[in-house]
Amino acid sequence: MENTFEVRTDLAVEEKESFPGDGGEISGVSLREWHRSGSRIKMTEVKILDKKGEKAMGKPVGTYITLEADELSKKDEDYHREVSEELASQIERLLEGKKFRKPDFHVLVAGLGNSSVTPDSLGPRVLNNLQVTRHLKVQYGDDFLKGRSMPIISGIVPGVMAQTGMESAEILKGIIMETKPDLIIAIDALAARSVKRLGTTIQLTDTGIHPGSGVGNHRVSLTKDSLGIPVMAIGVPTVVGAAAIVHDTVSAMIGALSNKMETKGMGDFVEKLSSDDQYNLIKELLEPEFGALYVTPPDIDETVKELSFTISEGIHLAFLGQEES
Known part of the structure; x- marks a missing residue:
């Protein structure tokens, strides 16, 4: 039986790097890299265009945007603010044409992972910092948010199967049926192939998410096909395999x-x-x-704490237009 060398990664940019050359000649895949003027963040956009690209990359058709910010591990408020602003800009770009600025647009943010396991706690921690607004509509009526041009934001931490006995997809389907959001943003910790990307890389994609895939713990996918509404995923690698x-x-x-x-x-x-x-x-x-x-870095607790604020601020900027103080 032939053995195939495979190092697990959730990052499309790392799959692209595994090909000869710069990875820009893969059939069915387009690649764009750039820095904004004066920015310290490297941007990479990998678009998987068709079934050929899907097969080559091992990931679904869609857009994968990566923010590489080497100084994210440092306590630099200005730098983290710059990353939040860039993340917000890319969220808006992926949602272009979907009229997400309309007052009655409802986004449900799902913080995936286990809050008791630090490398897997990014999603729950982002939700701890998230400014939700749906309760204001419930309490004060539809006109309260419309009059302030504020979207409806709700959030949920569905936990992990070992805690709840349920798949995150099952829990989210029930919430979708009851609250009818227009979009889900799923936040999750990822696995990387390279140590240098731990805590310094943010991946944003419009393809949804496949929880646990990077560590070989496959769960039911959270996608438009499985949930019935668009799913955007934001992830940061926090672990890397020893191999x-x-x-x-x-x-x-x-x-x-x-x-x-x-x-x-x-x-x-x-x-x-x-x-x-x-x-x-x-x-x-x-x-x-x-x-x-x-393996995870020794300072992962502080790294996840800082990243949770950075990502929540990016969501605030994208949907509320201002930073949460």
Whole structure:
């Protein structure tokens, strides 16, 4: 049986990078990269256009926008505000033509994940910072929000199946039936292929979300097909697989082995192995002892806390037009 080397990632930009060259020549996929003038944020837009692109990328047809902000891990209010403003701008761009500025537009924000597990708590923490407005309509009537040109914003933390015994999709279907939102924004923690992207990359997509896919824990997808209304997803990678770390460092290991006479033969042997064989060799050595491991940074608690404010501010700016103080 042929082994296929695969390092899990939820990021379309990392799938694009796995192809030869700059990834811009993939059939059925378009690529655009840019920096705004004076901005410290790198923007990448990957559009999967058809079934060919879908098959090549392993992700559904749609638009994937990535904000790469290397300084997000630092406590810099001006920088986080810049990221929030860029996130708001990209949310508005994805919603262009959907008349989301109308007073009776209703967006439901779903904070996915487990609030008790720090790397998986991004969604619930964003909801803790979210300014909801639907209760004002319920309490004061339809004209209250319309008179202030405010959209209807509601939020839910559906928890995880181990806590509720229900899929997030099942819970959201019930809420959709009762409250009839126009759009869902799902916030979730993601898995990355590269350590450098942990806590510094935000992915925004109009394709919905597939909870747990990056760590091999597949749950029912949250998409327009499954829920009946458009689903936008915002995610930040907070974990990386141990196998991915090994894959990132294997070339350095080969170099170190090859530079010493006593280990040169071993370095040459490993260097001649294909990526699949290198991966399987390390997997055979590590997994019987440690199992499948996922790694998160030591400062993840502070990182998730800061990111939750940055993302909630982006949502406020997109729909309310002002920052929440």
